[in-house]
Amino acid sequence: MTAAPIATDRVIHWRGGRYLCRLVTPQTETARQPVLVLSGGLQNRLSWARLERSLGTQHTLLIPDLPQANPSERPQARLTWKDLTDAALEAPTQLGFEHFAALGVSSGYPIAYRLAQQHPDRVSDLLVFGASLQPGPGLTALLQEGLQRQAASSLRRDEEPGPVTTSTEGTRPRLRHQESVEKLVNLLTNQEAARHTFTIRAAARVLRNQLADSPLDPLVAYVADRGHLLLDSPLPQGGIDQVRTLVGVGEHDNVTTVEDNRSVASTIRDATFVIMKHTDHLMHMERDSDFAELITRFLHQHPLSVADTHSVRL
Structure with a gap:
């Protein structure tokens, strides 16, 4: 039986600040x-x-908590994709890893893509899941709503506090929170596919519980992290031609569709494109063991013979 990996938190210093990176060592x-x-x-x-x-028993994993890109309380500290890419590169650099594979999931994909494009001498492999050249209409509308809520929250913090005169006023934040939870769950999971796919329903339930327990409006938190940056050219021009790349998508993903991910893969020379059945945008949660096996096989240059997964070389 393989021993469980050892996990510790390391401090990464960047531009006068710091963030934590989880270091998982086999x-x-x-x-x-x-x-x-x-x-x-x-x-x-x-x-x-x-x-x-799974993967951590064979490969060292570096999992950073990157700085927030759009902190409403410090608008002067807003970051760009370039800033976040620079911050991400500091984790392997400060932890002593010259070469590494970059795995970008959902809104992590623009950072992983930029690392491979700008530092092909350091990135051995690129793995991208749930990507698109531009956000679709559903995600765009939700991000714009999140930005409006963030702006409204900032205005409320700037106002002088007054007495709460009715119990209704106290319920409004809770109602907004619940509304945000449902909107995000309904966007990130395919509700139609969930009717006949248990793993999608299970992932939706886990996500709903996590968001409901958050002390912050999850939609505001999403845009404050880096969601708003998706509205402004997630991927740079120029493509990638020097890094082995795997681009993957769930067959039921309606946030970044199969065609969205195929378009991203077409910007990368000799990319391998995979479609995983019975999953949507949360494929890493819904088929976690197969997701890890797919990554392992690609990194070890083995055939991508994972159950219910179709691969093609573009």
């Missing part, structure tokens, strides 16, 4: 390259327990 000796895991919105360094138990 207990067995390995010469395999580390994997820099760039999470999507609403995730953090503690969101990858299942991947740690």
Whole structure:
């Protein structure tokens, strides 16, 4: 039986500030390259327990909590995709890893893509899941609503506090919170596919519970993290031609569709494109063991013979 990997938090210093990076180390000796895991919105360094138990037994994992890109309380500290890419590169650099694979999921994909494009001498492999050249209409509308809520929250903080005169006023934040939870769950999971796919329903339930427990409006938190940046050219021009790349999508993904991901893959020379059945945008949650096996097989240059997964070389 393979021993569980060892996980510790490391402090990464960047531009006078700092952020935490979870370092997951296999207990067995390995010469395999580390994997820099760039999470999507609403995730953090503690969101990858299942991947740690599988991929983390063979590869060192670096999972950073990157700085917020759009903190409403400090508008002067807003960051761009370039800033976040620079911040992400500091994790392997400061932890002593010259070469690494970059795994970008959901809104982590623009950062992983830029790392491979700008630092092909350091990125051995690129793995991108749930990507698009531009956000679709559903995500665009939700991001714009989130920005409006963030602006309204900032205005309320700037106003002088007054007495609460009715119980109704106290319920409004809770109602907005619940509304945000449902909107995000309905966007990130395919409700139609969930009717006949248990794993999609299960992932939706987990996501709903996590968002409901959040002390912040999850929609405001999503745009404050880096969601708003998706509205402004998520991917740079120029493509990628020097890094082995895998682009993957769930067959029922209605946030970044199969065609959206295929379009991203077409910007990368000799990319491998995979479609995983019975999953949507949360494929890493819905088929976590197959997701880890797919990554392992690609990194080890083995045939991508994962159940219910179709692959093609573009």
